[in-house]
Amino acid sequence: MSPLTIAWSMCAAASAMMGLSHVLLWFKERRRSVYLLSSVMAFSAAASALLELALMRADDTARYGTLLQWENLTIYLLIISMVWFVYLHFGTARRWLAVAITVLWTIAIGINFTSPMSLVYSEITELRMMKTFWGETFTLAIGEPNPWKALADAASLLILVYALDGSFRAWRGGTREEAAAVGGGIVVFILLAGAHTPLVDAGVVATPYMISFGFLAIVFGMTYVLVSRAFSASRYARQVQADEKRWRLLLENVQLLVVGLDRGGLVNYVNPHALRLLGYERGDILGRPWIDIAVPQAERPAAWDTFRNLLQGGNLPSFENTVLGKTGEALHVRWSQVLLYDVDGASGGTLSIGEDLTPRIRAEHEARRERDALAHVTRVSAMGELVASLAHELNQPLTAMLSNAQAAQRFLATDPPELGEVRDILHDLVKDNQRASDVIRRLRALLTKEPPAFAAVDLCRLARDVSQLLRGDSMIRKIDVAVECPSEPALAHGDTIQLQQVLLNLLLNAFDAVAHLPADRRRITVGISRRRDAWEISVRDQGIGLAPDGLTEVFEPFFSTKRGGMGMGLSIARSIVESHDGRLWAENNSDRGATFCLTLPVFGALDPREAAA
Amino acid sequence: MNGDQHQVFLVDDDESVRQALTRLLRASGHRVQAFASAREFLESGADGSIPACLLLDVSMPGLDGLDLQRELQARDVALPVVFITGHGDIPMSVKAMKAGAVNFLAKPVRDSELLAAIDEALARSMREHAERRELDELRRRADTLTPREREVMARVVAGRLNKQIADDLGTSEKTVKVHRGRVMAKMKAGSLAQLVRAAERIGFTEKP
Known part of the structure; x- marks a missing residue:
């Protein structure tokens, strides 16, 4: 060729x-x-x-x-x-x-x-x-x-x-x-x-x-x-495949809930962690409408709206909601959402990544419950220190009532009966009975195991109530307690019982600090004053003060300088004050003695929306 | 004790208790004067010039019951004290009793108990008053004696015979007898024994 x-x-x-x-x-x-x-x-x-x-x-x-x-x-x-x-x-x-x-x-x-x-x-x-x-x-x-x-x-x-x-x-x-x-x-x-x-x-x-x-x-x-x-x-395709494998591995093994929904809200992916938490098999849930299965009934319409809005490119920052498991148990989950796109650029559904907050919330509940229980126990155990005071406070009205009653018997026995006196006596009997009931009521309130109820607390009344509760004790120990109130009403946001407990604790400590001192130093001042957006209560004594380390140590659990003291009082007091969004601290006075201060949020200033309403 | 001239002082800082005890004591026929604090009582100048007693609350702000008892003793006010307390303990009551309290009662106190204690205190007060009246009378009588009569009386109560007294004073026994008769009359002593006791009670000495 x-x-x-x-x-x-x-x-x-x-x-x-x-x-x-x-x-x-x-x-x-x-x-x-x-x-x-x-x-x-x-x-x-x-x-x-x-x-x-x-x-x-x-x-x-x-x-x-x-x-x-x-x-x-x-x-x-x-x-x-x-x-x-x-x-x-x-x-x-x-x-x-x-x-x-x-x-x-x-x-x-x-x-x-x-x-x-x-x-x-x-x-x-x-x-x-x-x-x-x-x-x-x-x-x-x-x-x-x-x-x-x-x-x-x-x-x-x-x-x-x-x-x-x-x-x-x-x-x-x-x-x-x-x-x-x-x-x-x-x-x-x-x-x-x-x-x-x-x-x-x-x-x-x-x-x-x-x-x-x-x-x-x-x-x-x-x-x-x-x-x-x-x-x-x-x-590139191989790369994409490798990437996808890596991402999938991540999704399959991550300790987060991952749920993919298609445009119709049907589940097209769910990772093993989510299945484990919810108690579902993959087959139970794939291809089924997530919102109708896992969202509590009451929240479903809103959830569907949110989902559709998201598909249309709406913005959705992370949010928390309740998710129901197979047996109906509720998980509290914080979600982040990602909108997925098809090859042609249309939205192809969502991928949601959720963190199960349930254990943390449960732990917080548990901690709160334990703190309340401990507060109750320390309150009850503090009753021991109050016995003398309470006996005195009950004895006074009882004494008055008995003597009044016996006087009335005598006034009735005269001829003619001195009914005017008897009428006065009956009036006083009712009054003294009320007084005794008040002591019992205060006592019972302190012993109550009710969960805290936050409301407006009149701090002056609180301070006076507590100093009244301790009157017998302060009298026996010859300690002068002065409560100094501001001219305006001092309303804080808190639970009366727990705050009484805190003040009771601070006052009893102050009593102990001055009890052995000469008369002119057995003086305790409870001051209430406004500090910007908080009320401050100070309990000031004229004792020997605290060692520098003591200013912080006293708040540690089991720290006690008292014989037979549990050492929980101030530790509990601080946790109570902190649960009120307040602070409790101790400082030494410039002259002598120590002052324990606590701040509490002003009632109404807590929530600006409430204040505006 | 009804009808007698006497007074019950009451010191209690608790108004209800004070009021109730005042009523009870008044209903029982006592004259009552109530004070809200030890200080108030001291400033009232009450001194027990008539038979009286003090019903005193132990625990009070400021001067308490025991402080007041001490203060009264320091001022030599002879006022029998009945303590009432809401939380009496043994050391406190011992201390009060040693300081001369008549009784130590626990609140709440029954009327029978309270009134018995008040009566006892008032009886003591009256006894003391009667005694003091007698002494005052004896002293008044002794004051009427002439110096010679005092010399004679001092020797009579010392147990010397008229003859010895006459020797002591360088006078006659007869004169001594006359003085002695005047002494017995002025001192309103019915017997030598009575004169001796009167002398003892007023702490009689030769020089006034």
Whole structure:
């Protein structure tokens, strides 16, 4: 077989192979019309090679002209495909240039098929037999050039501009390799089609047409671009797969609830931790409406609204709600929501990540309950210290009542009975009974195990009540207790019983601090004053004060300087005050003794909305 | 004790108790004067010039019952004290009794107990008053004696015979007898024994 035949056949075969593979790619991915365009280019190149081979073997001018017409068609198809390939693939080329080239070439190809000797020649004068340097012969036409060929030449110039411009912009845009491959292919093509071919046409160079090799270069460039695109796409796909595996592993193992919902609110993903917490099997819950299953009935309409709002791109910061498990047990969960998007950019549902706060909330409840219980126990145990005082406080009205009653008996026994006196006595009996009941009531209140009830507390009344409760004790121990109240009512937000307990504790401690001192130092002042948005109660004694370490140590549990003291009093007192959003601390006075201070929020200032209402 | 000239003082800081005890004592026929504090009582100037007793609460702010008892002793006011207390303990009551309290009663106190204690205290007060009246009378009588009669009386109560007295004073036995008769008359002594006891009680000495 002759070298020419071999070379052009191989060129055709190579182009056809590439065209075939592009067709296969296009079948795989119909949406990508670039594959179709590139396969058209490749098949055109193959056809072009075969036509060139036929031209070499042509033996009459009519046949030569017809072959040239078809050859021009392949050139036309290739160029148009190439122009639009570049346009679609890079997206950087100028559309008007592509349109202009298409229009010019379409006109040119029309003229090509109307002139008998194609676009190239208006007339072929002779067919000359040429010889290659290795002695093989081939046919070459000699004739008058067709003036319309200028149309195709102008289009070729435009292609050069178009390709260089598009490639350059793609190069700058970052797709350098592809720009070089396509740009390089086009340059080779232009060299062959735009320089070599006119020379052959003009008879200056005696070689066969070699356009198909230029085409091969372009097709090769295109193939390179597409293959490397496909390659990087598949690498990207593998990467995505690996990523997805990693994320899924994370979701499957994270100690958070993860629930995916589709657009309809049906569960399309739920992680094992969520299943474990809720007590569901995956099959129980996948494909079912999450909100109708896991949200308490009362909250469902609101939850659906929220979900739909979220799907429409509404913003939803993290929120907390109650989630029901399979057996109806409630979890308290804080959720963060992510809106997921489909490949086409539409919202494809949500992914919710939740933290189960139930154990923490339960622990907080438990801690509060324990603190209240401990407060109660210390209150009850503090009763021991109050016994003497309470006995005195009960004894007084009892004494008055007994003596009054016995006096009444005597007044009634006189003749005539002194009813005026008896009436006064009955009045006093009722009064003293009330007084005794008050003592009992205060005592019972302190012993109560009711959970704290926060309300407005009149701090002056509180301080007076407590000092009243301790009156017997202070009298026996000859301690003077003064309560200094502000002119305005001192209303704080708190639980009366617990605050009484705190003050009781502070006063009993102060009693102990001064009991053994001379009379002029057995004096305790309870001051109540306003400190910006808080009330401050201070219990000031004239004792020996506290050691520097003691100022903080006294608040530690089991710290006690008293014989038989549990050492819980101040520790409990502080936790009570802190549960009131207040502070309790101790300081030494500048002269002598110590002062225990506590702050409590002013009633009404706690919640600005309440204050406004 | 009804009808007698006497007085019960009451000191208790608790108004209800004070009022009730006042009523009970009045209903029992006592004259009662009540005070809200020890200080108030001291400032009233009550001194026990008539038979009286003090019903006193132990625990009070400021001066308490025991303080007041001490203060009265310091001022030499003879006033029997009955303590009442809501929380009496033994050391406190011992201390009070040692200081001369008549009784130590626990609140609430029954009328019988209270009145018995008051009666006892008033009886003591009256006894003391009667005694003091007698002494005053004896002293008044002794004051009427002339110096010579005092010399004679001192020797008579010392047990000396008329003769010895006459020798001592350098006078006649007869004169001594006359003085002695005057002494017995002025001192309203029916016998030598009575004169001796009277002398003892007023701590009689030769020089007034």
